[in-house]
Amino acid sequence: MTAMPSADMCSGSAPSYAAVLRLPHARRAFGAAMLGRLSYGTIPLSLLLAVKSGTGSYAVAGTVMALFGATSVLLSPMRAGLVDRYGARRVLPPMVALYAVLLVGIAVATWRPGASGVGVGVAVAAAGACTPPVGPVMRAVWSELAPSRELLQRAYSLDGVAEEIVFASGPLLVGLLVGWAPAAAGVVLAASLIVVGTMALAGSPAVRRVGAAGGGGGAAEPADGGSASGGAGLWRAVVVAAGVGVALGGIDLLAVAFAEDRGRSAAVAWILAALSVGSAVGGLAHGAVSWRVSADRRLPLLALGLGASLAAAGLSPNLYVLAAAATLTGLFVAPAITTAYLIADAAATPDTRTRVGAWVNTTLNAGSSAGAAATGVLIAPTPLPLLFVLAALPVLVAAALAGLGASSGRRSRPAGRVGDRPSPAPAAGSGSTHSDHDGSSAL
Template identity: 90%
Template sequence: MAAMPSADARSGSAPSYAAVLRIPHARRAFGAAMLGRLSYGTIPLSLLLAVKSGTGSYAVAGTVMALFGATSVLLSPMRAGLVDRYGARRALPSMVALYAVLLVGIAVATWRPGASGVWVGVAVAAAGACTPPVGPVMRAVWSELAPDRELLQRAYSLDGVAEEIVFASGPLLVGLLVGWAPAAAGVLLAASLIVVGTMALVGSPAVRRAGEAGDEAGAGEAAESGSASGGTGLWRAVVVAGGVGVALGGIDLLAVAFADERGRSAAVAWILAALSVGSAVGGLAHGAVSWRVSADRRLPLLALGLGASLAAAGLSPNLYVLAAAAMLTGLFVAPAITTAYLLADAAATPNTRTRVGAWVNTTLNAGTSAGAAATGALIAHVPLPLLFPLTALPLLLTAAATAFGTGTGRRSRRPARVG
């Protein structure tokens, strides 16, 4: 069942962010999804502090976090595939129940010192494997609620900026909590948020509507589902998302090293805040524009802008210039990620939409981990001004690789807006 066009669409004007939130049932689903995603903003720091407190070892805490990241990221497409196959209303409750039980068990085990690092590691790895794909599900819901491509662009932009705010505020919330409670209390908070948010999302009419639309289209598009995941548009989206991830993974360490060289380690927070502000501004601005350039042509340009601005940041003579360069770099971050999701969605069928979005998310996160690891390995051996362009190089290469042959991929099933 397709959503009714917004008032903006019927009047012929470009849809606004307010039009996104006026879509029937959108606010309820979006609010529930953001509450669930707040759990993802709190869980990394909560787990790190809880495992360190419970085992007394930074090495164990670091290893456990690597296990959590690996199982969560690498198995994301599989979990999304279960949602595509069985529907969010059937798949998500089982995932969130198992995930929450494991988190509660981890919190109990690490509440006091003396926890077994082996058993905590097994439980954390299992929890990562069960992480509910709230983000991919919400993007799939947006795709069903917003049949107009410009409205969907604004929905994805709003979703991306809100998600970035949630991930930035999550550690602050954990910091406030552990100031007066044991570190494991943050893990319990994350479990509570994901249960309440996910179950509210599953119970929303928007998810029910999306499920009905998928069931109606499933029989007719079953033959397409295998080819969608290998479409040209999806390939471009995944490749660029990986390049963006590599760049983002390196930026944090580069900012820390730059600030340390100048004896002002605390300034790194301002540099990263400038990056986030730039991303939020860029995301909102990108979503508000009625682009005449298609997403597959726009994506390499955004990747090029992000890579070039990151490379140029290495020439910064001081922290103030680097903060300005970080804000400029951030202007391309959210637009590039949003466009990658839009391009992937255009390559999907209702039977593969959640999985396709999860592939973009997976490569973005995997790229972030790879970028952090590579930058960490090189930072002691390569001059810092040169390391900035080296970190940007994979993204620049992906921009070049995806710039050729654009416009030949499968077109969206939605009619494009005129004017």
Template identity: 55%
Template structure:
């Protein structure tokens, strides 16, 4: 663990935590694959079959298994440890993507084969994001520093999903789109293998907590209700906004490339909001802030529909982005606090699943509404849906939430849990640098009544 000796913790202090830079960088390499794979698969399948309908179906199959099975894959990580669970997942996932790349390299590939490969690949996508957040929680003792770590993680992840399509765009200038799928396979395999070899991850042992009846559903589900609900509402707003911006641009005949710039403003706003949120010393609890952030996002989305022109719309979309990363980062923090030892990875995965499912539902719903209602009304309805999730999440019972779990480095039978070993690894690193430099992190102190 690492706790800043004095003063206000910074993002630089996060990266000075023992093993943090190596572990985080490896996880980001693997997670970049998720920024490249969707556009790469879409382009390669479209090129191979000549049909947008087939490409859309293949992407739907890939997304369905990737999203719906995410909590179950995270449960394997909690149950068997990151090394034993993530490495085979990444290898199988990478092999299936490589096979899909080979099958779609030239035109004429059978649509059924491409769909089957995408369906299977989605089932094995390794949950690197939830696992990395569980590692942060094991490495960092101070709550303010952990907030910075989650904020940094969320902002960089947002940038990965912006840079991923740009990277694929550069690849397809010199190679077939299927090369982008092959690149995605390479990124996830290399990133995951290096990630699980990092000392705090490699030393983590499987949790010895008894399995629940449902492997994907963590204990403490009452505490997860609020962050999952808000994440679904935020995802719904994001998914709806993508289509709404495209419809706005087409309605006013600005040109298809303009939509990309408007959505880039959304990502930029989200990155700025995430950095500001992570650096702030909040005096209110995360459960109180979360519904407020979601409500602000919903109201901004609704108001964006009143924009008279492109400049105002872009500004409104950027303002909406200011609340996206803070809402999601706060959701992950609450999920982490609510999870008992040995269930952290799947708690984060439930938030991930809620965001992705909400995004898919938002896109589907707005796709139906756009042909039946005025554009401004569609903006208002999408904002109202996010606002409704905020109102439901703000109920007193959910704001109070479940009581945070106290730290316990051992589980049943006296065996160290994955969380306990992560903490022990970080503590050992702190001992190694003791006396070597005044810049070394302070040795951890166990706080009474604190979970970490």
């Protein structure tokens, strides 16, 4: 399944987002992955409402959701490693079958009041442990399909923005469903979506090279070709992803506190929407331009921009300025996450590609959980402007560490562009100013 050059590339122009969807089998695999990810957009709220309804306890619901998040996030690299070792087509079907059976069991147990909190907790933790790695597999598919580095950047950008849309749509879909059906119906919906999406993804011809059955296609091997520098690149990607996660994890509570402090709690939705819009615009714009600067050098700059804009947002005099600041912060979110995925992909070998992407995803989500928890503890005793700075501090530190690491890598290796892989042939326009993308996958 060797990827063919796109028409855009052959014509000498920079590849477009349309060229991404014209890659062989890309639309089928991408559509299936988006359907599976829609399940992940619906499952958090569905589980929360179902467990609360079935057990009658917010405390149990919160504890159960923490268990689900812990097993899902922390075991993500292990599940991705199974894909790398045995192949996506062999791993995904049994994994999604077990996951769906557990979800249906949880739905049955919580359909009516009187469910056992312990029993539901065990089932939810088990479900989290076998969550299918749809996002990491799809990113590995893009890496196999894209014949050039520029096209891979656009593929990741499109993937990340579409993922953000389905994650925003998921809770709305659950809200519509539970308006006329029991809360547990949302869990059944999530199970149905993940089965259809994952099985369609596993059956796509684009997936046959992901994992044990694959190897070697796509946009080429890491530019440096050295395991040591590849490992350092992955380390920088993981550190920045963790810092970005901490910042994002605190933003929700910061927005709530800021809006409540001004007596307009309902404005929170607009602030968070502004952040999402900024991220989508930033991701698409960043992925649409060809960069002269390598991904390793871009990553700390993007993280610095994110951290600085978030810290400055705490000085906003009113909600309108905060919404504008949130939009500015969002412009850096998708590009920073995307660049981290690109660097991780460049550090990967054909038999570790799914796993290294999962490590970035894991640290992003773990950082988000840690950021939310820390902000919750500090929000009462800490002045709000200072709390914005504290939320931004981890990503600023990560930017400094990534910048130092990239500088050290350039001094030790005079040739090559760290974090980038060579394209088969340079496209005209590749000397323009920008380009990259996002890839935040919650799961």
